[in-house]
Amino acid sequence: MQLIDIGVNLTHASFAREREAFLQRAQAAGVCQMVLTGTSPEDSEAALALCREFDPEGRRLFCTAGLHPHEASQWSADSARRLRDLLGEAPVRAVGECGLDFNRDFSPRPAQERALEEQLALACELGRPVFLHEREASERLLAILRHYRDRLPAAVVHCFTGEKRALYAYLDLDLHIGITGWICDERRGTHLHELVREIPSDRLMLESDAPYLLPRTLRPRPKHGHNEPAFLLAVLEEVARHRGETPEQLAARSTACARAFFELPQL
C-alpha cells in the first residue's frame, strides 16, 4: 500500500532531533511520499532544504511555498520575491499554505486577504496549484477564490473541518479537499463522518498535519505526544470506514489523486 501525506510540518521544532527516524517510520508505514508545508518564506526555504537533505534524488519529499494567514501581516514585496524564487525549484510543488483564519485572527483580516490574493495571483501567473488554509472564513475565501478560479490549475482546502454547505461550495468550485485526523476527534470531528462520503475520489487527499492533530483513535498513543506522518494510517482507516471503502481502495484512490495534484513521480 502506498500513501501520500500532503501536509507535514517537518520544519517544526518538535521534529528537530528526530527527523530521520520520523521519515523512516513513515516509509515503514507505507507513506511513500510527503509534501512538506511551508508557512512563511523562511519556513518554506527550510522545507526545501529538508527535501534536498533527506531526499537528494527528488522522488519522495516535496514542499509548498507560501505565507500562512497567521503571518499575513508580514507580507511584503520581499515575501513575493522569495516565494517566486522558491517556486522555481523542482521540489516546490504548490503555492501555500495561504488562506484565511477568522478563528484565531492572528493577523488582521484585511492583511490576511491581501496576502491571500497576492499568492493566488502568483499561482495563476506561474500555473501552480494552491494549498489553502481556512478556519471560519469559508464565505470570504469562496468570494475571493471565485475571481481567480478560472486561471488556477487546482487548489486544495487542506484540513477541511467545516460544514456541509462549505464543502458543497468548495466542490462546486472544483476544489480538492484534504482530510486530517480531525475526523478521528470524537469531540469536534464527528460531523465529518457523513461528509467524507460526499467527496469524489479524485478530489480527496489525506494529510497528517503533523506534529499537530494526533488522531485520537490511535492506539497505543505515542509517548512523545506528537503526530507523525506514520500515523496517517489512522486517518486512512477512519475515512475509509465512513466512505464504505477498504483502506486499500482509499489508499489507491487518494494516492493517485495526490500524485496528480502535486505532479509527483510514480514510485
Ligand SMILES: [Zn+2]
Ligand atoms: Zn492549515
